[in-house]
Amino acid sequence: MRRLTLVGLLGTGLLAARPVVAGTILYATAASQARVDGFCVREGGGLAPAASVHVDTAGMEPRRLVVANGVLFVGELDRVEAFKIGPHGALTPMAATKTITSPAMEVIDMAVAADGQTLYVAQNGPDRIAAYPIAAATSRSWDFTSCIQGRVNGSYRALHIRNGLLYASEQLTPGRIAIFPINAGGSLHDPAECTTPTGKTRPEATPAISDQQRIQRPRSFVFLDDRVYVDEVGTKRIKAFLLQADGLFPPPVKVGKRLRWERPLSRTDPVLAYVDVVLFRSTLLASQFEKGRIDAYRLKPDGRLRRQPTRQTKQDVRTSPVRMAVSDDGVLYVSAGEFDRIQAFRLRQSDGLPATTPFSETDEQTGSFPNDVALAMLSEGCR
Structure with missing residues (x-):
């Protein structure tokens, strides 16, 4: 049952790096117990062993945390629920989206617009990406005002916002990363394009303005300059693709009767399928659930991928790492699902390679199965 809480997570997206200073808290999901815990971050980045904040969620299986403008989503x-973050880290419920069941909303990933005014939510139940104005997060019936209609069973896995564009990984064959424009003010398309009235035909999928296809079950992806690095679950590789100056993928070329997409710039050998991938300095850090370790790939000077991990943390199948967060000062926080705790690893400042063992971890939160973490800076000391 506890491993089922992983299902909603396997599309991880990169959490924004936040500096760890006095007055910082790390929030963690307790997915199996429908709760969020908060752990004070000590000077030097270590974690308080016991949680100082506990708040129950109204829905089941919390699986994604995003912090923006003093709010935890x-x-x-x-x-999706929104909690106001207090000066010392306490959480106060402030809003929730309308509940979606049969099928469930199935939140996979979330991202916040650069101006902090819009929350984008990938929902695999209704196969859409919904945009919620954050200023309207004042009640338990918070609703989206624009959207992107996805393909039937498109299976979103991760979202990113970059330079006015929304990027989404989708695992439906042919797997792809699709790009959609964001309008002025943060809106997407009219909500009518994502609504199927009773007895009516479902709207067609919103066309992407660009995509990179034939990625076998893409999951997490991160950006570095003009490249995007993608966890390709189907082949157990990480691949690097080029972006044009406008942020779009090079268009496919027609060869005979078929379209041919740009080949990856580089790729790893088949190693493992990862749950989450984050970037620090020149190193990709990838969590491997079944083996219980973090693989680190230090990029070559030209940005190309090495064939094998440069370094691995000590393997421990008990830890089953899921999502991660990285601070600007070089601490990697890992939600160790089956281990029921959060672990912290130091990252080398020069290149981002991790220490092989954690320097800090929380006490066991028995039966909690943490599957995501998020850092928040506080206006006063954490307690």
């Missing part, structure tokens, strides 16, 4: 099985 929690993605759950059938809704």
Whole structure:
């Protein structure tokens, strides 16, 4: 049952790096117990062993945390909740989206617009990406005002916002990363394009303005300059693709009767399928659930991938790492799902390679199965 809480997570996206200073808290999901815990971050980046904050979620299986403008957004099985972050880290419920069941909303990932005014939510139940104005997060019936209609069973896995564009990984064959424009003010398309009235035909999928296809079950992806690095679950590789100056992928070329997409610039050998991938300095850090370790790939000077991990943390199948967060001062926080705790690893400042063992970890939160973490800076000391 506890491993089922992983299902909503396997599309991880990169959490924005936040500096760890006095007055910082790390929030963690307790997915199996429908709760969010908060752990004070000590000077030097270590974690307080016991949680100072506990708040129950209204929905089941919290699986995604995003912090923006003093608010913690929690993605759950059938809704998104918003909690106001207090000066010392306490959480106060302030809003929730309308609940979606049969099928459930199935929140997979969330991203916040650069201006902090819009929350984008990938929902695999209704196969859409919904945009919620954050200023309207004042009640338990918070609703989206624009959207992107996805392909049937498109299976979103990760979202990113970059330079006015929304990037989404989709695992439906042919797997792809699709790009959609964001309008002025943060809106997407009219909500009518994502609504199917009773007895009516479902709207057609919103066309992407660019995509990179034939990626076998893409999951997490991160950006570095003009490149995007993608966890390709189907082949157990990480691949690097080029972006044009406008942020779009090079268009496919017609060869005979078929379209041929740009080949990856570089790729790893088949190693493992990862849950989450984050970037620090020149190193990709990838969490491997089954083996219980973090693989680190230090990029070559030209940005190309090495064939094998440069370094691995000590393997421990008990830890089953899921999502991660990285601070600007070089601490990697890992939600160790089956281990029921959060672990912290130091990263080398010069290149981002991790220490092989954690320097800090929380006490066991028995039966909690943490599957995501998020850092928040506080206006006063954490307690």
